[in-house]
Amino acid sequence: MLSRLLRGLLVLVVLGVLAGGATFWFAKNALIEPLAVPVDGLRMDVEEGSNLSRVVRRLANEDVVRHPRLVLAYARLKKLGHIHPGEYMIPAGSNAMDLVARLNRGDVTRYRVTIVEGWTFAQALALVRGSKKIKTTEDTATVVAAAKALGIEGNPEGQIFPDTYIYRSGATDLDLLRQAHQRMNNVLAEEWEKRASDLPYDSAYEALIMASIVEKETGVPWERDEIAGVFVRRLNKGMRLQTDPTVIYGMGENYAGNLRRADLREATPYNTYVIQGMPPTPIALPGREAIHAALHPKAGKSLYFVAKGDGSHQFSETLSEHNRAVRQYQLKRRSDYRSSPADTQQN
Template sequence: MVRGVLALLVLGVLTGGASLWFINSALVAPLSVPAQGLRMDVETGSNLSRVVHSLAADGVVKHPRLVLGYARIKKLGHIHPGEYMIPAGSNAMDLVARLNRGDVTRYRVTLVEGWTFQQALSQIRASQRIRATDAGASVQSAAQALGIEGNPEGRIFPDTYIYRSGTSDLDLLRQANQRMDKVLAEEWEKRGNDLPYDSPYDALIMASIVEKETGVPWERDEIAGVFVRRLDKGMRLQTDPTVIYGMGAKYDGNLRRADLRQRTPYNTYVISGMPPTPIALPGREAIHAALHPKPGKSLYFVAKGDGSHYFSETLSEHNKAVRQYQLQRRSDYRSSPGKVQEN
């Protein structure tokens, strides 16, 4: 009798130990995931049971009930929708933890300083796993969807944005627009004195010009200083990037003297003051420079061919610099943007 009871106890211990070993092995054993990993989408409204049983049907998970029981005991049953990458070698516990944390795959898109709104929009819509919308199909419809009246140029902030699969083009545009509003407001609050701007939008216009004219970062505030002094003196800005922007698709990479005489709302060789809108996406540094122009007396500058500029106080000095740097160009001459004439 006693021997029989002892035998049953020993059998129970062995059976329980075997069960624990089996459960533990089932949870820590690698899932059937290919060497390049497994990409999976969890839809909004889905739950862990549905996901695990789907993976079991595909042969990825071998013991779905054990996995769900583990998640219930550990209180890891809540999951997040999105796209997941399950690396090779992951086990069931890794899977449950990843779904519970919402460790979804994230993508990034970079909008570059000096780009136009159209260039940024095209980049966003061409990015991986972005959901393109009808409203984001054109600059005009995107602006309307964002609640921006008129030309939205310059109204989104150039930066690197992180997003999830299924994010729409408008979602990213809205984030970039809100970021620009925040940065502009912050910089406007810290602006210098005696500036020729009536509003933060005026500063944004100037910042876009500074962004396009700047070849080397340390010249931003000096270039801004030239333009601010020209405005103060009632001089035309005479800046080539505004002419190029106004030409639109007609610009073929070369700016001719005839183009400088062609009247458009953006041709600062013809109009007084600043153009009606920004001409590009300015970064924070360009905005800061526009609001903190470098003091001085220079009223002109010309590209030297190495990305930097020569600054002059008088027209005669400027013309001399033009002859030196523009009319006798080196073979490795470069300037931004493109091939341009004197300012």
């Protein structure tokens, strides 16, 4: 009798072990089998405030996940239940464990937008608002509105840093502009702290204005500090800057691609052929190199420069030397050419 009972118990144990092994085998294979994902991957959005249960059950309803309860049990066992919002790309061949790990890590799809040195604030704003997966807001509907949202009084020109920014789907245009504005504040503060002595700037903002002019005038990178040196010496001597990019900026939409002599005589706050000193605001978005050049101008005696036609410039110490350079590099090709700064008598 006892032996029969022992044999019965042994059979039950064996059956239990086999059942447990079968269950384990099933669970393991269910977790590692590929999800029903298209060959080019599955793109999905996880909204703010969503949880793993909601996401998994949604995917189950779409026949992507076959065993949602098993997936959720696995996530609880491994303590991977916390997920991050955003846009995800689930590659073909992924399994349930890959999905849970990806959601837990927050491996969201990231996008990038590049704001270019020398662009205007308006150009950068249009780019950001038109970028893929960016959420636009009324706060940035216009340049004036964007300036107010960023806490900038007046013209915000020059006050966002040109760089490549990485963002997630659903990021707002204002989020990205705030990041670029803070980046400019940080870079300018760092460079201002290390500035050379005896510069004609009363504030870091004035250095930013000069940097924007240097950015627009520079054709080849190695000339930035030399161009800055020309403008700094002109300021120190009380000469007008006489630089075309400031005139063009002041003309706004009236600029049709050509500067006429009448434009150079038109009195605007940005016409450096008319005003003394620098314009009231930057005229573009300067990069760090231009800011550094404005704060570390190259020593020398040159007061003029003219484009050679290959992106570089010929620098001259005197007006007569400059006029000869203009004739050499420009007047033979264009009878209406005017160099920058202009070949006009300085005050």
